[in-house]
Amino acid sequence: MSAPVEALTHPALAGAAHGFLGRKGGVSTGIHAGLNVSYSEDDPVHTAENRRRAGEAVLPGAGLLTCYQIHSAEVVTVDLPWADADRPRADALVTDRPGLLLGVLTADCAPVLFHDAHAGVVGAAHAGWKGAFTGVTDATIAAMEALGAQRARIAAVVGPCIAQKSYEVDDAFERRFSEAAPQNERFFRTGKPGHAWFDLEGYVAARLQAAGIGTVAMLGEDTYAQESQFFSFRRATHRGEPGYGRQISLIGLR
16 A cells, blocks of 8 residues: 655645645656656556545545646636646646646746635646746736735745755856846855856745735755655756656645
């Protein structure tokens, strides 16, 4: 019998059904061992069962909805469920409909879950460096506001992602951020010549705070370093592995 699904939660999102899931509790094997929820490399039967288990662990009976993620700032407002095969090309979802479970897949990128308890609006965003830089969290907030949310009431939590100590980048990467805003230098720590260490989690949280979100929190979990708990694209790449799994972060209204 496999281990139970583990869902990390945060009190700031307590009014919504939510969970930041890792790799425990699934049926996949090999390099995808555990709760891999991506169809791109795994046995689709395993992936479908893992998705079912993930949904049942957070909001039993709800329809689980994810995007075909493209590292963009595109957001979809969800009114009705869709089949996995019909998922839209985007990187964030928002809804005010109970019984719909929004999910984003990550393997080092930052998942962000949002909730305005007063308005009854939730959101989920996939914030890799590119999506975060181009404003996926800002676009998610705007889409929530269109449903009646107010940014001063929104709680947002940044989930498991690659930590600064595990995220080495080159000078060109750092320049992209510093040229956009000089204050972004605070998210980089000098490394070996021509390189630096990037704080993705801190950058995403700062974008949320700058947008005027009422409550911003971070889980502080490092996907790269915690192999037994999380999948990691960069860890798999460093090892020369042919693929990698993805975990899912979920939020919905009861």
